[in-house]
Amino acid sequence: MTSVKQQGAALMIVLWVIALLMILAVSFSQTMRIETQQIKHQQGALTSKYLASEGIWRVIQALVDEQHSWLTNGTVYQLNTDKGTLFIQIQDQNGLLDxxxxxxxxxxxxxxxxxxxxxxxxxxxxxxxxxxxxxxxxxxxxxxxxxxxxxxxxxxxxxxxxxxxxxxxxxxxxxxxxxxxxxPLMTVYSQQSGLNLSVLPVSFYTENERKRLSDLTNEQLPRLPAGRCFVITSRAEVRKKMASLKVAVLLNPDQSKDYAILSWQEITGVAS
Structure with a gap:
């Protein structure tokens, strides 16, 4: 009888050990899954930041080389890359009021x-x-x-x-x-009084408002040529993670430089 009780107790211990091992295995699996997700999350966030920065430099080089067909009125362009998706905007600061x-x-x-x-x-x-x-x-x-x-x-x-x-x-x-x-209508970069009506920010003026501005005389609204200062917005999406940069760049600030970075801002609050 004692032997049967001992065998029963041993069986219970074995079952408890097996149950404990199963719990530990499930817990370990969940931990690994969470850590893997965190690593993917961090990789996506880091890659999106690098891609947003890559977008900025790509635009700057295109502006310097004058080898681009992008409008400089804040039009959004989507660029698909092997790393993720880029959304680029370029705003000529002469389209804004200083x-x-x-x-x-x-x-x-x-x-x-x-x-x-x-x-x-x-x-x-x-x-x-x-x-x-x-x-x-x-x-x-x-x-x-x-x-x-x-x-x-x-x-x-x-x-x-x-x-x-x-x-x-x-x-x-x-x-x-x-x-x-x-x-969105103003700037601190053009250093001129007036507007270039051809590069007014596309998202912030209606056709009627553009018409009213174009009807003003040059004395009422001095007309400006294309500018040398641009604000570039580069937004990158990698595995549902977003990063966004806004950079002001001045072309040919002097004879020794092709461009100068006036400000470099990481835009926070971007949805992920």
Whole structure:
């Protein structure tokens, strides 16, 4: 009887050991699967970053060599590669209004063309000029130190040139929803007052708005030629992982250089 009990106990131990080994095997398999997925995820993310960078350099070389047929008005081009898919945009900065050079009147005209009321357009235009000029003399609809101080925003406006379009967010009257609509129309790179109407950003102007701008006289809206400064956006997709870069490049900045990189920005918040 004792022998039977001992055999039963031994069998139970064996069964428990087998069950434990099975649990360990399943756990190990799941761990390996998760680690494999993580490795693939990391590889996809890393490859997409390299591919986005490759897209930037490919465009820069094409611009330098003048060997391309791409439009420079922000049109999106899809390029399929053996690594993944690239989406390329090139925007000639002469198709955007330079916030450091455009007059208040020209900024007002552009904003009114885009649908803002005269009051709001003049307010934003004057506050842009008051931000960048070196004095504390308020324009009619502008804002200077006393106005920002009264709003609890000590030390503003900057009274110097805009370094980036993000500074528009700091204007006294700027609303975020307006910033999101205004920023794509502006630049800090063209260093000219006017527009090249042939390279207006394709996604941000209707045909009617383009017509209204083209009807303006050269005094109302100075016409610019093709520019030498471009913002390139390169978005790469590799195994459902995304990476995106936005780079500003100036061609032939001097006799010794074919180009100069003015800014290099990794765009965050890209869906994966």
């Amino acid at each position: 916030v450091n050079y455009a007059s208040a009147g020209l900024i007002t005209t552009l904003l009114k063309t885009k649908g803002w009321s005269t009051h709001t357009a003049e307010q934003y235009a004057d506050q842009i000029v008051d931000w960048r000029d070196s004095d504390n003399e308020q324009l009619a609809a502008g804002a200077e130190r006393l106005h920002y101080k009264a709003a609890g925003r000590e030390g503003l406006p900057k009274n110097a040139a805009f370094n980036s379009l993000e500074e528009l967010r700091l204007l006294l009257s700027m609303h975020e929803q307006d910033y999101q609509k205004i920023a």
